[in-house]
Amino acid sequence: xxxxxxxxxxxxxxxxxxxxxxxxxxxxxxxxxxxxxxxxxxxxxxxxxxxxxxxxxxxxxxxxxxxxxxxxxxxxxxxxxxxxxxxxxxxxxxxxxxxxxxxxxxxxxxxxxxxxxxxxxxxxxxxxxxxxxxxxxxxxxxxxxxxxxxxxxxxxxxxxxxxxxxxxxxxxxxxxxxxxxxxxxxxxxxxxxxxxxxxxxxxxxxxxxxxxxxxxxxxxxxxxxxxxxxxxxxxxxxxxxxxxxxxxxxxxxxxxxxxxxxxxxxxxxxxxxxxxxx
Amino acid sequence: xxxxxxxxxxxxxxxxxxxxxxxxxxxxxxxxxxxxxxxxxxxxxxxxxxxxxxxxxxxxxxxxxxxxxxxxxxxxxxxxxxxxxxxxxxxxxxxxxxxxxxxxxxxxxxxxxxxxxxxxxxxxxxxxxxxxxxxxxxxxxxxxxxxxxxxxxxxxxxxxxxxxxxxxxxxxxxxxxxxxxxxxxxxxxxxxxxxxxxxxxxxxxxxxxxxxxxxxxxxxxxxxxxxxxxxxxxxxxxxxxxxxxxxxxxxxxxxxxxxxxxxxxxxxxxxxxxxxxxxxxxxxxxxxxxxxxxxxxxxxxxxxxxxxxxxxxxxxxxxxxxxxxxxxxxxxxxxxxxxxxxxxxxxxxxxxxxxxx
Numbered sequence: 063x064x065x066x067x068x069x070x071x072x073x074x075x076x077x078x079x080x081x082x083x084x085x086x087x088x089x090x091x092x093x094x095x096x097x098x099x100x101x102x103x104x105x106x107x108x109x110x111x112x113x114x115x116x117x118x119x120x121x122x123x124x125x126x127x128x129x130x131x132x133x134x135x136x137x138x139x140x141x142x143x144x145x146x147x148x149x150x151x152x153x154x155x156x157x158x159x160x161x162x163x164x165x166x167x168x169x170x171x172x173x174x175x176x177x178x179x180x181x182x183x184x185x186x187x188x189x190x191x192x193x194x195x196x197x198x199x200x201x202x203x204x205x206x207x208x209x210x211x212x213x214x215x216x217x218x219x220x221x222x223x224x225x226x227x228x229x230x231x232x233x234x235x236x237x238x239x240x241x242x243x244x245x246x247x248x249x250x251x252x253x254x255x256x257x258x259x260x261x262x263x264x265x266x267x268x269x270x271x272x273x274x275x276x277x278x279x280x281x282x283x284x285x286x287x288x289x290x291x292x293x294x295x296x297x298x299x300x301x302x303x304x305x306x307x308x309x310x311x312x313x314x315x316x317x318x319x320x321x322x323x324x325x326x327x328x329x330x331x332x333x334x335x336x337x338x339x340x
Numbered sequence: 341x342x343x344x345x346x347x348x349x350x351x352x353x354x355x356x357x358x359x360x361x362x363x364x365x366x367x368x369x370x371x372x373x374x375x376x377x378x379x380x381x382x383x384x385x386x387x388x389x390x391x392x393x394x395x396x397x398x399x400x401x402x403x404x405x406x407x408x409x410x411x412x413x414x415x416x417x418x419x420x421x422x423x424x425x426x427x428x429x430x431x432x433x434x435x436x437x438x439x440x441x442x443x444x445x446x447x448x449x450x451x452x453x454x455x456x457x458x459x460x461x462x463x464x465x466x467x468x469x470x471x472x473x474x475x476x477x478x479x480x481x482x483x484x485x486x487x488x489x490x491x492x493x494x495x496x497x498x499x500x501x502x503x504x505x506x507x508x509x510x511x512x513x514x515x516x517x518x519x520x521x522x523x524x525x526x527x528x529x530x531x532x533x534x535x536x537x538x539x540x541x542x543x544x545x546x547x548x549x550x551x552x553x554x555x556x557x558x559x560x561x562x563x564x565x566x567x568x569x570x571x572x573x574x575x576x577x578x579x580x581x582x583x584x585x586x587x588x589x590x591x592x593x594x595x596x597x598x599x600x601x602x603x604x605x606x607x608x609x610x611x612x613x614x615x616x617x618x619x620x621x622x623x624x625x626x627x628x629x630x631x632x633x634x635x636x637x638x639x640x641x642x643x644x645x646x647x648x649x650x651x652x653x654x655x656x657x658x659x660x661x662x663x664x665x666x667x668x669x670x671x672x673x674x675x676x677x678x679x680x681x682x683x684x685x686x687x688x689x690x691x692x693x694x695x696x697x
Contacts, residue, residue: 128575147577148575148577160575162571163572164569164571164572164575164576165569165572166564166565166568166572167569167635168564168567168568168634169561169564169565169568173561173564177561177565177572177573177576178562178565178573178577178578179577180558180561182558190557191557191559191560192556192557193556193557193561221688222688222691
């Protein structure tokens with residue numbers, strides 16, 4: 063309640079949907095994340111950039127409930143949330159598509175969609191756990207149509223489908239259940255040009271559904287196409303935040319690899335959007 | 341005229357598009373895909389086709405084979421392995437294996453005999469319940485140690501209980517069989533309803549039950565999901581640990597039921613019964629197309645696998661083939677079945693390649 067009031071009372075800066083505040087995560091002696099803060103606003107596509115080992119995966123695993131931060135906290139609608147498991151994250155409306163897609167090759171498209179949250183029939187059949195196959199498969203067919211994801215058939219096993227179709231299914235599954243945030247880990251890495259384009263279109267359509275997106279990608283071109291903002295990580299620290307555009311690719315790359323400390327003098331960024339967090 | 345032709349062409353292509361959309365298997369482009377789909381369906385039906393072929397050939401070679409008496413024998417011989425194979429299938433679907441079922445079967449016959457000697461449990465129901473509970477208990481031990489002990493593979497856990505359950509059966513029975521079983525148990529092992537042997541009816545009933553459970557219920561779906569991709573299953577909120585434990589409990593229950601049938605047939609608690617039965621059960625499930633990679637297999641085909649094994653033994657006996665050769669033949673059939681599993685995987689990879697193109 064107070065959240066909503068707070069939001070309407072807020073001035074020009076709307077209150078963030080999801081926020082990580084001073085998050086630190088250690089694995090043994092390694093500091094995978096060091097005092098990282100980040101905000102995600104409603105309907106926003108936020109890209110996470112960084113080299114391998116920069117801490118991107120650790121950060122999204124914290125936000126999807128796989129890891130728990132050693133220090134710092136997560137807030138949703140300005141209220142602290144504790145995500146002890148992926149189930150907790152899903153319960154607050156955060157869905158994650160991991161790089162391995164998390165699909166079940168042996169199961170149908172419909173079974174994949176509903177894995178872990180199958181609906182059962184009403185009445186006594188339901189108390190024995192009997193599945194509502196038909197209504198589940200109808201929902202899926204509608205949803206796939208809506209998202210323009212083309213698959214041979216909702217009852218066909220996912221293992222027989224192409225990389226692009228599988229990616230489409232994984233993203234559509236997240237879209238189907240995410241009410242607030244979708245986290246995508248390298249959704250275009252294994253795809254051809256056309257298939258990647260389809261996935262990026264899907265990403266853009268999340269905003270229409272009032273869902274914010276956190277996107278990890280190594281492909282700056284893709285990031286520029288869809289992301290409103292990008293956060294750059296290096297060696298577990300946040301080293302910059304930028305509105306990605308074709309003009310500042312070089313700057314972003316230098317930030318990612320750490321070739322230059324501090325903001326480059328004289329390198330104007332569009333709309334003055336470059337802010338150095340250090 | 342030109343416009344008219346264009347319109348016709350356009351309509352035709354729209355129609356083709358609609359056909360492709362509704363019935364992709366009808367379109368010309370997917371001709372080789374259709375072929376692969378057919379091959380895949382043949383592999384699915386493979387076990388049934390093999391069984392049919394075996395029966396056909398044996399009927400031609402031996403006048404005795406397709407008689408009612410021989411088919412009844414064959415059904416009874418296959419029944420115990422079939423029940424074990426149903427349980428084994430559930431475990432194999434989760435990427436596991438249960439080596440303990442033969443010993444569990446023996447232990448169940450012995451606890452059944454002990455129950456028959458105990459006033460409180462001496463009814464037919466009490467004895468049968470004791471045997472099934474014994475199976476479930478061994479399964480629970482297997483599952484809990486495997487999951488909670490974070491043992492890398494169920495092979496070792498169930499190998500341990502293979503020894504332990506056999507030892508326990510021998511200890512509890514003093515190493516000798518204990519004759520005498522209540523009528524209900526005898527019926528389960530050797531009775532008839534009309535012309536149909538009761539063990540065959542039990543297999544059919546359990547088969548339907550297991551099949552409905554695996555394909556129509558949520559827990560059954562979770563068993564397949566866990567076998568297909570354990571990491572994704574746990575991220576999807578599926579209680580993977582409990583699902584795995586349940587698979588071993590189901591296999592244990594199946595071993596208990598097989599124990600009831602064995603005790604009924606021999607009218608005794610029989611501590612050396614079911615020796616190597618676990619290998620027959622595994623072979624039946626694999627011959628029936630279950631994949632050791634997990635996530636694949638169906639109950640009907642596992643039962644067909646048990647029938648194929650029994651048919652090979654029965655048929656070679658009728659044809660007077662040296663029993664030592666039977667073992668060689670069964671070994672060959674298992675190799676072929678595993679090879680078909682690999683072949684199926686490759687065909688599916690091919691299908692995936694086409695989908696990508």
